[in-house]
Amino acid sequence: MDKIQTHDQVDAEVEGSNSNGNVGAGHRRENLTDQPDVPWWRIIVSLFLLFLNYFLAQYDKFILSYFQDEVIKSLQLSQTSYGILSGYATGIVYALLALPTAYIADYTGARVWVLTVAAIWWSLCAIFQGLSNNFWQILLARIGMGIGQAPVEALSVSLISDLMGKRYVFFGESVLYVGVYIGEAVSGQIAVAFGRTNTPWNTALISIGIVGVIVAIFVRALVREPRRQTSLIKAAFPGQVGDHGNSSSTQAKFSIARAELIATFAYLLRMRSFWLLALSASFRQLSGNVFGYYMPTYLSTLYISRTNLLSRYGIIVGVVGSVTVLLGGFLTSILWNKTKILPLYLTGVGGMISSIFVLLMLFSRSVSGGIEDQGIKVLYGTMSAAYLTAELWLGAINSLIALLLPPRYKTFGLSIWAATQVLIYSAGPEIIGLALRNVESGSQTYLDGTRVALAVIIPLGYWLAGIGFLLAIPLVKRDLAGQFVQGKLVLPRKIAIGAFAGVVVTMVIILFVISIVYRD
DSSP states (O other): OTTOHHHHHHHHHHHHHSTTOOOOSSSOOOOOBSSOOOOHHHHHHHHHHHHHHHHHHTHHHHHHHHTHHHHHHHTTOOHHHHHHHHTHHHHHHHHHHHHHHHHHHHHHTOHHHHHHHHHHHHHHHHHHHHTOOSHHHHHHHHHHHHHHHTTHHHHHHHHHHHHSOHHHHHHHHHHHHHHHHHHHHHHHHHHHHHHHHTOOTHHHHHHHHHHHHHHHHHHHHHOOOOOOBOOSSSSSHHHHTTOOOOOSOHHHHHHHHHHHHHHHHHHHHHOSSHHHHHHHHHHHHHHHHHHHHHHHHHHHHHTTTOTTHHHHHHHHIIIIIHHHHHHHHHHHHHTTTTOSOHHHHHHHHHHHHHHHHHHHHHTHHHHTTTOHHHHHHHHHHHHHHHHHHHTTOHHHHHHHHHHHSOGGGHHHHHHHHHHHHHHHHTHHHHHHHHHTTTOOTTSHHHHHHHHHHHHHHHHHHHHHHHHHHHHHHHHHHHHHTTOOOOSSOOHHHHHHHHHHHHHHHHHHHHHHHHHHHTOO
């Protein structure tokens, strides 16, 4: 496997750019380790700070979700404008900037420094969002936020995957993703408290921005750059990508950077499972993104007399979601010696089962004969079941991807993985925003339209993702065995990859342009 043609070509390019054969100081060369030796106390401190930073970086979307009505009214937005803010306003920027930022972090070996700068930037943009007075101000602030958020997830996952042994990475990454569910829980409590005290929504964003700057300083001070851990793949090729040494010549450095970029893309193109996994995860995230942005407002409108609904909603998400994602990581870790593909089953089958409970959530009042007390019980029960079945996946699946990628450029690979998902799942809010154009938030028309949209998009995304993940199982097994696509890429594979990229880009352009045109 270490004789893949593309990698030989890369080596030739690097040797040609440094003809004297000497390798000087400049580009950082890292020796890989089979088993990290980071002290447990440092792992715990690093995990906590990475978790806290990731939680805060996600927080602005929770504010937009839980305070949807307040944001729309205070900034005089339409549903289409809200869809832009929660869709491609940050999604496009995220996708475009995640890649170069992550590549620089891998090339320089300065992941912690890049994460620190990104954290300070998004924190300042969160403050600017809180100070916004109209659509264009908050749009620019959210675009800036997207710039800062772009590398956070990939950098955090990459660092954790090198902090602990492979078996424990799954649980460590699950700890990181607890931030998603804690964010929901905290937002629910804040929404109720702010509603009772008439505190404006933007106060939360300003506060989060200030705390984010402080956390960024602690990240820089206490998190250390770990040595890169070897890949799960039983072949030499993953460890060779990026193993070109150092050079003092500026021209040679650029040649090395170019060669390593080509090698990383070649690696991803030759993986049999990567693109099917990325597409499947995109559909799964599409459902989750739509759920997160629209479900709280829909349910609070459906049960308008239940003033504590958002608080209970947040508690269920926070408790059940956190326990479930940790359970997914724990199960994957303890069954490590028996199977490496458990994350695919957890994600695929779990989402399919969860779709049933999501539909019962949406129609909880109807299935209870219109009786609110019965409906609310059905809602809380089915919501708990939906999270218990669907949320096993995040830490487990992202750990698997990180350990399948070339160690020295895993952050860059993770950014491609994440950017692909963002471009696809950001379409959800855009589509719903266009569907609810000129519909007054909180009205019966809004309630009916949102119910239909959620009842179609969420289950469809879960099932498409589930089918994709299950189909990817034999491909992942071949990748784990080092059975990459060898030789020249055949024409059908090139066409398929090109068509995939073309469809995604076309969809993004069409939806974004239509949303801007029909914003008012």
